[in-house]
Amino acid sequence: xxxxxxxxxxxxxxxxxxxxxxxxxxxxxxxxxxxxxxxxxxxxxxxxxxxxxxxxxxxxxxxxxxxxxxxxxxxxxxxxxxxxxxxxxxxxxxxxxxxxxxxxxxxxxxxxxxxxxxxxxxxxxxxxxxxxxxxxxxxxxxxxxxxxxxxxxxxx
Numbered sequence: 001x002x003x004x005x006x007x008x009x010x011x012x013x014x015x016x017x018x019x020x021x022x023x024x025x026x027x028x029x030x031x032x033x034x035x036x037x038x039x040x041x042x043x044x045x046x047x048x049x050x051x052x053x054x055x056x057x058x059x060x061x062x063x064x065x066x067x068x069x070x071x072x073x074x075x076x077x078x079x080x081x082x083x084x085x086x087x088x089x090x091x092x093x094x095x096x097x098x099x100x101x102x103x104x105x106x107x108x109x110x111x112x113x114x115x116x117x118x119x120x121x122x123x124x125x126x127x128x129x130x131x132x133x134x135x136x137x138x139x140x141x142x143x144x145x146x147x148x149x150x151x152x153x154x155x156x
Contacts, residue, residue, distance in 0.1 A: 005106070047089040053082050054094070054130040057101070061123035065116045075119075076105030082126070093140045097126045100147060118150055 057078045060071055068075070079101035086095035101122045107113040125143055132139075 005103075005110075043089050046085050047091075050082065050085050050089065050091070050094075051130060053078065053085065054098075054126060057082055057098070058123045058127045061101070061119050068116055068119065069114065072105050072108055072114075076102050076109075079105065091130075093143070094126065094129045096144065097122060097129050097147065100151065101126065103151075121150055122147065 057075065060075050060078065061068060063071070079098045083095045083098035083102060086092070086098060101119065104115065104119050104122060125147060129140075129143065
């Protein structure tokens with residue numbers, strides 16, 4: 001069994017740090033609160049677009065094997081976008097399954113490992129998770145356990 005790759009985080013430099021010093025903590029707190037409100041206002045639109053994004057991703061994963069293989073970078077980026085959007089709107093089960101699709105594509109790019117059948121199963125799990133989102137914890141645990149068994153079987 002291979003060890004999972006560490007998560008890569010992008011942390012841009014905090015440009016506000018130079019502008020807002022300790023004396024301006026109240027102003028900084030107001031800016032943060034405003035930014036959080038603006039982000040919260042974007043979430044309903046993000047959630048509304050998520051089913052369409054999932055449908056496009058699932059459709060790509062169900063193409064013939066040669067087309068899926070050729071579109072693997074696109075599939076990976078779409079899966080990553082779905083994972084990030086789902087996580088932002090609180091659909092952790094959907095985010096987890098989409099992240100696993102990304103991991104499958106990463107396995108191809110990093111190690112040359114490709115499993116079309118595993119990708120198809122992940123896409124179907126994503127579709128089911130999205131259709132029933134959010135799943136009850138017991139059902140999500142069953143899906144997670146079965147997908148883990150799949151990952152272990154294919155070595156990613």
